[in-house]
Amino acid sequence: xAESNPSSNAExxxxxxxxxxxxxxxxxxxxxxxLGRFFVGKQRIIDLMCVGALAQEPVLLVGPPGTAKSELVVxxxxxxxxxxxxYFEYMLTRFTEPSEILGPxxxxxxxxxxxxxxxxGKLPTSQLAFLDEIFKSNSAILNVLLTxxxxxxxxxxxxxxxxxLKILFAATNEIPEHAELRALxxxxxxxxxxxxxxxxHFEALIDAGLDAQVAKDLNQKPxxxxxxxxxxxxxxxxxxxxxxxxxxxxxxxxxxxxxxxxFPDPILKEFRxxxxxxxxxxxxFISDRKxxxxxxxxxxxxxxxxxxxxIFVIMIKTKK
Numbered sequence: 001x002a003e004s005n006p007s008s009n010a011e012x013x014x015x016x017x018x019x020x021x022x023x024x025x026x027x028x029x030x031x032x033x034x035l036g037r038f039f040v041g042k043q044r045i046i047d048l049m050c051v052g053a054l055a056q057e058p059v060l061l062v063g064p065p066g067t068a069k070s071e072l073v074v075x076x077x078x079x080x081x082x083x084x085x086x087y088f089e090y091m092l093t094r095f096t097e098p099s100e101i102l103g104p105x106x107x108x109x110x111x112x113x114x115x116x117x118x119x120x121g122k123l124p125t126s127q128l129a130f131l132d133e134i135f136k137s138n139s140a141i142l143n144v145l146l147t148x149x150x151x152x153x154x155x156x157x158x159x160x161x162x163x164x165l166k167i168l169f170a171a172t173n174e175i176p177e178h179a180e181l182r183a184l185x186x187x188x189x190x191x192x193x194x195x196x197x198x199x200x201h202f203e204a205l206i207d208a209g210l211d212a213q214v215a216k217d218l219n220q221k222p223x224x225x226x227x228x229x230x231x232x233x234x235x236x237x238x239x240x241x242x243x244x245x246x247x248x249x250x251x252x253x254x255x256x257x258x259x260x261x262x263f264p265d266p267i268l269k270e271f272r273x274x275x276x277x278x279x280x281x282x283x284x285f286i287s288d289r290k291x292x293x294x295x296x297x298x299x300x301x302x303x304x305x306x307x308x309x310x311i312f313v314i315m316i317k318t319k320k
Contacts, residue, residue, distance in 0.1 A: 014246065017239035024236045028054075031228035035079050038212070038223045040204045041197035042072060048192045049076055049169065053233045054240065055300055057293065058149055058168040058187060060134070062175060063194030069171040071212070072194070073130040076169075078221050080128070081229040086164075088126035092137040098144060102154060115157045124154050124163045127230060134170040135181055142184055149187045166234065189293040240300060262299055271298060 032050045036043040045061070049072070052059035061069040077087050090101060099105065103119035110116075119125055131137075137145065144154060149168060153160045171194075175185060198205050215222060248256040259268065275291065278284040286294070 012235070012238060014239070014242040017235060017242065020235065021239055024232055024239070027228040027232050028236060031079065031232075034225050034227050035075060035223060038075060038208070039068060039072065040201045040208045042068060042194075045072060045192050045194060046076070048190060050233075051297065051300065052169070052190050053080075053167045054236050055297055056166055056237055057190055057297065058170060059190045059192065060175075060188040061169065061171045061194045062173075062191055063171075064173055064196070067194045067196055069194050070130070070132060073169045073171075075223050077128055077130075079223050079225065079227075080233070081224070081226070082128045085121070086125075086127040087129070088121070088123045089130040089132070090123075091132040092134055092141065094136055094138045096137060096141055098140050101141060102144065117156060119156075123148065123165070124161070127164050128167040129165060129169070131168070131170045133172060135172050135176050135184065139180065142180070146183055146187065149184075166230065186287050186290055189290055189297060244296075244299065258299060263295075271295070 028050060032046050033043075036046050039046070049059055051057075061072065063069060073089070090096075099117070101123050103117040103122040103124070106114075106116045106118050117124075123129055131145075134145070148154050148163060148165070151160075152163050152165055154163060155161065170188070175191075214220075244258045246258075248261065250256045250260065263271070275286060275294075279286060
């Protein structure tokens with residue numbers, strides 16, 4: 001099984017990654033289209049999951065039970081070749097305790113006056129995580145998730161500890177309006193509806209469902225085709241980060257940044273118009289943090305398209 005090496009990825013230069021960009025594009029494109037063959041009517045969701053993985057932004061799947069939310073995540077995890085040790089999934093309820101997510105308190109350490117959790121096999125040690133019914137978590141879990149999602153750290157005996165989490169998927173049947181959940185909702189810029197497809201794909205859904213059941217009963221995973229692994233997404237993420245960090249000289253000697261190269265004035269004006277329309281006409285509150293993340297994600301798609309790194313269109317739902 002191919003394992004990623006984040007420390008070595010962090011040392012690769014822009015020039016090195018630029019030479020590998022075309023190969024990464026092909027791998028990730030093959031990955032997303034290949035995985036889409038094992039679902040009916042879910043290609044756009046898979047595309048958005050790939051965007052989230054590239055941007056290392058959490059993705060929220062919104063839809064009723066039985067619409068393949070969990071199956072999408074599990075098969076994505078298998079196809080990207082994440083080991084069981086680097087994967088964590090949990091269904092949250094209002095009774096979920098922090099120890100179920102972060103690990104139990106180490107009693108031996110506690111006797112010595114240290115508040116240390118044994119986090120092995122829990123969320124703090126995972127590279128890919130799936131939190132089902134995330135909005136049903138209680139206040140104790142919410143405080144942990146807010147820090148972990150946004151800052152990628154949790155606290156051990158009062159000391160901030162970095163976590164290796166790279167990809168986070170979450171699911172909910174619906175997005176609640178409770179005030180105490182607004183901060184968590186704001187962390188998810190990428191939200192995608194996951195609806196029933198039987199109205200438009202009745203026969204295809206039955207065939208795909210039976211194929212999936214056969215694969216499950218025979219313990220087969222044909223969706224693991226080796227097109228791309230986690231390291232490919234990490235390399236692409238670093239390449240895009242370095243691309244945005246580069247500064248160029250304009251035709252008049254002025255300093256150009258990513259906005260001038262990939263977000264020309266007409267597109268920037270349209271982006272701003274959409275933001276204002278959402279706020280004024282739809283009553284959508286978009287925080288400063290969400291605005292920056294929305295810009296980054298739109299920039300990512302423009303960059304990918306302009307450099308033919310990947311070609312697909314995403315929809316960023318912000319109303320909820």
